[in-house]
Amino acid sequence: QVQLVESGGGLVQAGGSLRLSCAASGNIFSIAAMGWYRQAPGKQRELVAVITRGDSTNYAGSVKGRFTISRDNAKNTVYLQMNSLKPEDTAVYYCHAHQPGGVDINYWGQGTQVTVSS
Numbered sequence: 751q752v753q754l755v756e757s758g759g760g761l762v763q764a765g766g767s768l769r770l771s772c773a774a775s776g777n778i779f780s781i782a783a784m785g786w787y788r789q790a791p792g793k794q795r796e797l798v799a800v801i802t803r804g805d806s807t808n809y810a811g812s813v814k815g816r817f818t819i820s821r822d823n824a825k826n827t828v829y830l831q832m833n834s835l836k837p838e839d840t841a842v843y844y845c846h847a848h849q850p851g852g853v854d855i856n857y858w859g860q861g862t863q864v865t866v867s868s
Contacts, residue, residue: 752776752857754845759862762835766866770830772845772859783848784828786819788841788864795844799830813839835866 758770770786785800799809799819807819818831828845845859 752778752781752847752849754847754857754859756843756845756859756862759843759864761865761867764835764837764866764868766835767831767833768835768864769832770843770845770862770864772828772830774826774828774847777849778826778847780849780851781847782850784821785846785848786828786830787844787846788839789844789861790838790841793841798843800846801828832864835864837866837868840864840866 753775755773756770758768760768762768783800783802786798787795788798789795797810798813799807799817801807801819801821809817816834821828841864842861843864844861847857849855
């Protein structure tokens with residue numbers, strides 16, 4: 751089992767910045783990749799950014815160049831630095847961890863609200 755706890759959401763004006771944190775605990779050595787998803791009202795949940803155990807990263811086209819995902823292995827924490835925020839970035843952001851195996855397991859955090867005002 752893996753537990754994920756997010757923090758760092760809030761209200762910010764367009765053009766501002768926020769940093770989200772996701773602290774992982776439990777059987778973290780089984781995790782192959784962690785990432786951030788978001789879900790806006792009335793929309794499907796979408797991938798924002800992902801970082802693998804080997805530190806490879808991938809971003810949604812809409813956030814590339816503005817968001818940066820990183821990890822601190824000593825703290826078992828993944829971060830999402832969000833710069834130049836836009837109103838369309840408003841959503842609930844979820845931390846995600848992927849555990850590969852005979853049956854893949856996906857873990858989710860409780861979500862943190864990010865609201866960008868125009």
